Every structure is written in structure tokens, then in C-alpha cells.
Amino acid sequence: MQILDTIQNHVSQAWAYRKQGRDSDMETQIDSMLSLLEDLIDRSYDRFATLDDEEEIRPVKSQDIQKARQLTQTILVRIVSGEMSIADEQIDRAAKAMAHLSGRGAAGAMVGTWYIPYLDSNGVRESVSLKIHEPSFIGNDIGFKTWGAAPLMAKRLVQERFLPNLENQTVIELGTGTGMVGLICAKLGAASTDLTDYHPSVLENVAINVKLNEVQANVSKLDFIELATNPDSVWRNRKFDVVIASDLLYEMEHAEYLPVAIELLMTDVFYFMIPLRATHTKEVALFERRMEEIGLYLDQTSDQEVEEDEGWVRYRFYSYIRA
Helix, strand or coil, rough: CCHHHHHHHHHHHHHHHHCCCCHHHHHHHHHHHHHHHHHHHHEEEEEEECCCCCCCCCCHHHHHHHHHHHHHHHHHHHHCCCCCCCCCCHHHHHHHHHHHHHHHHHHCCCCEEEEEEEEEECEEEEEEEEEECCCCCCCCHHCCCCCCHHHHHHHHHHHHHHCCCCCCCCCEECCCCCHHHHHHHHCCCEEEEEEEEEEEHHHHHHHHHHHCCCCCCCCEEEHHHHHHHHCHHHHCCCCCCEEEEEEEEEECHHHHHHHHHHHHHEEEEEEEECCCCCCHHHHHHHHHHHHHHHHEEEEEEEEEEEEEEEEEEEEEEEEEECC
């Protein structure tokens, strides 16, 4: 990767100028190095979907970031420790670069852009872009991360346009997380879109993403277990043409009560995407059984495999309608 070669050159030149006592020239080389690192890091958070398969194209791969860390770790440590005679601004930039290069958990907040291509009615390639803000990971707040099923659902929405007459459809997303799926619905012109989750901090982040993407969407607290078990829930008075969700079966309690919440909210159809992991087979089986018991008809289902950092993962897409 050419940018890595250039970064390495700036690092070598900075060390050489430091030995010669040419602090001004050293600082210029460090500034150039930091600018390239910042560009590399920013682009590492962008994602590009494809038209012909389920592969996700990353303009900057994880091995590129690892290589950049190897090339710059020593000089970044020296800068942050105050050993180099440079401006405070560069010290701050070096500290941020070190955090990002150390991994997502240490990186703090970031904004990435997802690009999803599609062919218009004339066969011309277009794309929908979506900005997603993810704060630093805090405790067990898994809603701060965009999990694998959400991009796959978003890609189906954009490329297959399986929601006809979306401009006349009211949509609610359960367990919205970063808001990706619901935001795509809003971008595609849904009559109204409600993005819901149970965690206040997650909802604050979703509100940021609504503003980033300049769409009209409601952000509200909804605990689907509370909806399913509490006859007085305010959500029991609401109905939506489309209920949509992804990655929600982490516990048996989720599998037990999610179908109840869906039946209460859904007018026409429910779309769902989940990973089929060996650790959650009981949850998936219970969910499928409960949907049948409640009387919602499985209109369509399909599986697909996607290569992720931990290997190949199988995902399942569901479409349920009223019998």
C-alpha cells in the first residue's frame, strides 16, 4: 500500500532530522506523517458493499492498520511522552492516532460512512451512503456497535427494494442499535420511521445519526419485553405497516417475548435478519416456534454465508405476514 511506504519515509526522515538537530524539518516530517495516518484511520471506518455478492469491501484493511502501527509505534510513543520538540497540537494528534491504531475499543468515538450500491431502473449504478457515529465501547452497551446483520439487512433494502410503496408505509425498527436499518428506510422515503431501543445512551447516539444523515425519523425508548408483558404499555396503542429488526436473539427471554411484541405492533409484515451461531441455536428455535404459535405466517426465509474477521458466519433472513 503506497501510503504506508510514504508514512515509513516520513518516519525515517523525522528520526534523521532529529539526530541532526533540525527540529523544524523534523516537525514538518511528523506533521506529514500524522496527516497520512489520520487519512488512513478515517478511511478504515468506511465500508463499501458490493452488487454481485455479500462481500464487504474495505478500502483500508485491518492488516494495513497493523502495519501502520508497526511503522509508527515508536515515534508516536516518543511524541506523546514529550521527548520530541514539537507543538502541543501535534502531541494531541499523535495521542489520538495511537488510540485508533491500538484497536476499536481504545479509539473513542468515530464516524464511518457505509456505501451501498444498486442499479437504478435504467441499469445505471448508483449508491446510497449512510454516516454512522459509534461512540467508544462502554461496558456491555452492545447497541453502540453496528453488528453484522444490520448491514446485510440494509443492503437488501437498498438493492432488492423488497418494501413496495415505501412512501406509503409506516416503519418501526426494534433494537435499532446505531440506527442503520431504520435510517436506510428513512432515506428510501418511508412515510414515517420510528427508531427504538431500550437503552437511553444508545438512543442518544441514534439521535446523532439521524442528524448526521439529515433524515426525518422518530427516536424513542421501547423495551419489547416490557411491551410484551405490560398490558398498560403506551406502545400497545401503536400499529405500524412494517416492523423490522436485526440481531436481537441473545437470550431465551428475547426469543420468548419478541414474537409477542411483533404481533402487537405489526399491521402487515415483519422483516428480521440474525446470525446463526452455534451458541444461540436454542434461541432461534424458540423464536421460530413462538412466531408460529402466535399465528404469524413465515412468508419467506433464506440463508447466506458471509466471511467476517472470525471466519464464515451464516445469516438468516425472515419475512413474516399475518396468516
